[in-house]
Amino acid sequence: MYDYYLGGRDHSEADVRAAEAVATALPTVRTAARANRDFMVRATRWLAEERGVRQFLDIGSGIPTEPNLHQVAQGVSPEAKVVYSDNDPLVLRHARAMLGGDTEGNTAYVHADLTDPESILDAPGLSDTIDLGRPVALSLCAVMHFVGDEQHPYDIVRTLLGALPARSHLVLTHTTADFLDAAQAKRAGEVLETYEKGGSPLRPRTHREVARFFEGLEMAGPGLVLPHRWHPGPDTPARLTGADVPSYAGVARKP
Numbered sequence: 329m330y331d332y333y334l335g336g337r338d339h340s341e342a343d344v345r346a347a348e349a350v351a352t353a354l355p356t357v358r359t360a361a362r363a364n365r366d367f368m369v370r371a372t373r374w375l376a377e378e379r380g381v382r383q384f385l386d387i388g389s390g391i392p393t394e395p396n397l398h399q400v401a402q403g404v405s406p407e408a409k410v411v412y413s414d415n416d417p418l419v420l421r422h423a424r425a426m427l428g429g430d431t432e433g434n435t436a437y438v439h440a441d442l443t444d445p446e447s448i449l450d451a452p453g454l455s456d457t458i459d460l461g462r463p464v465a466l467s468l469c470a471v472m473h474f475v476g477d478e479q480h481p482y483d484i485v486r487t488l489l490g491a492l493p494a495r496s497h498l499v500l501t502h503t504t505a506d507f508l509d510a511a512q513a514k515r516a517g518e519v520l521e522t523y524e525k526g527g528s529p530l531r532p533r534t535h536r537e538v539a540r541f542f543e544g545l546e547m548a549g550p551g552l553v554l555p556h557r558w559h560p561g562p563d564t565p566a567r568l569t570g571a572d573v574p575s576y577a578g579v580a581r582k583p
Contacts, residue, residue, distance in 0.1 A: 354512075354515055354516060354518075354519050356571070356572045356573070356574075357519075359568065359572050359573060360503075360572065360573045360574060360575060361470075363554075363555045363556045363565075363568065363572075363573040363575075364469060364470050364501050364555050364573075364575060364577070365395075366555070366556070366561075366564065367469070367501060367555035367556070367558055367577045368397065368400075368467065368469045368499070368501075369395055369400050370558065370559050370560075370561060370564075371467075371499045371558065371559075371577075371579050372384065372397055372400040372401050372465070372467070372499075373400055373401075373403075373404060374559055374579070375465050375497055375499070375579070376400075376401050376404035376405055376408060377404055379495075379497065379581070381401075381408075381463055381464075381465045381497060382401075382405055382407065382408045382409065382462075382463075383408070383409045383410075383458050383459065383462060383463065383464045383465065384397060384398070384401050384408065384409070384410045384411070384464065384465045384467060385410075385411050385413070385448075385454070385458060385464050385465070385466050385467065385488075386410065386411070386412050386413065386467040386469075387413045387414075387442055387448065387466070387467065387468055387471060387488070388413070388414060388442055388468065388469075388470070388471030388474070389412040389413060389414050389419070390414060390416070390419055397410055397412075397467065398410035398412075398434070398435045402434065402435075406434075407434065408434065409434050409435075409457050409458050409459075410434065410435045410436075410457075411435075411436045411437070411438055411453065411454050411457050411458050412435075412436070412437045412438070413437070413438040413439075413440050413442070413448050413451075413454075414437075414439070414440075415439065415440060415441040415442065417439070420437065420439045433457075434457070435457070436453045436454070436456065436457040437453065438451040438453040438454050439451075442471065442475065442484060443475060443479050443484065445484050445487040445488050446487070448488070449487075449488070449491050460491060460492065460493070461493060462493065463492070463493060463494075463495040463496045463497070464492045464493075464496045464497075465496065465497045465498075465499055466488055466489065466492060466496065466497065466498050466499065467499045467500075468485070468498070468499065468500045468501075468541075469499065469500065469501045470501050470502075470503070470575070472484075472485070472500065472502050472541065473502050473503045473530055473531050473532060473533065474528055474529070474530060474531070475531070476529060476531050477531065481541075482540055482541065485498070485500075485541050489545075489582060492582060493582075494582055494583060495581060495582065496581070496582045497579060497580065497581050497582065498541070498542065498545060498578075498579070498580050498582070499578075499579050500538075500541055500542070500577070500578060500579075501555055501575050501576065501577040502532075502533055502538045502541070502575060502576050502577075503530065503532045503533075503574060503575045504532050504533060504534060504535065504538065504570075504574055504575055504576055505532040505534075505574065506534055506535055506570065506574070507569065507570025507571050507574050508571060508574060509571070512571060516532075516574075520532075532574075535552065535576060538552060538576045538578075539552055542578060542580045544582075544583075545580035545581060545582055545583070546580055546581045546582075546583055547578060547579075547580045548578075548579045548580060548581065551578060552576050552577070552578040553576065553577060553578070554568070554570055554573050554575070554576065554577070555573055555575055555576075555577040556568050556573055558577050558578070558579070
């Protein structure tokens with residue numbers, strides 16, 4: 329569905345039907361998806377250029393839709409190492425077909441489940457590509473809102489960060505209902521129902537709840553904000569509101 333929102337080509341008819349149902353209820357969903365994607369690009373480039381990060385772990389990556397994280401990171405530093413992780417077999421098949429050539433050896437895909445973080449950390453594909461003794465940027469963009477409270481989302485993030493050394497970073501975006509009025513909230517309920525029926529329940533969280541993911545870390549400016557307001561570029565739309573892009577984004581360093 330995310331690939332479809334972004335205008336990609338790697339999605340099924342079922343994805344299209346579900347995505348169109350969401351777009352009918354929430355017409356700004358494509359704008360929100362694009363803002364999230366653009367944030368990922370800016371955050372990855374900023375980490376590579378400003379913080380010198382050379383290793384990236386992108387969890388819940390879905391089908392890599394251009395621009396891919398590894399294209400951005402390796403565009404700054406060709407030796408940058410990137411590991412994608414997802415638990416969808418379809419994603420695995422597409423990723424293996426797409427990743428290769430010039431990226432071989434520097435880019436890998438791990439088939440593992442975010443709700444079992446040890447399965448990611450213990451995967452041979454991770455240790456073959458990334459050195460966990462050196463700083464890593466952990467990217468959790470538009471994925472933690474698919475982890476329900478009963479699955480202990482904060483413990484998952486703490487486990488992942490706990491395996492990373494000092495000067496590693498957390499990059500995270502998360503959907504929210506903080507900015508929706510009554511009418512929008514009603515339509516958002518239809519969106520939640522669509523994701524529920526599709527087997528991917530969605531759990532929006534408040535600013536305070538999202539901020540908990542960054543506890544104990546050093547937030548980079550401007551803090552936890554709307555995705556398009558984090559280090560906006562010259563082409564970043566300036567007039568978007570929280571209703572247009574109902575999510576939070578932030579980057580923080582592990583001390």
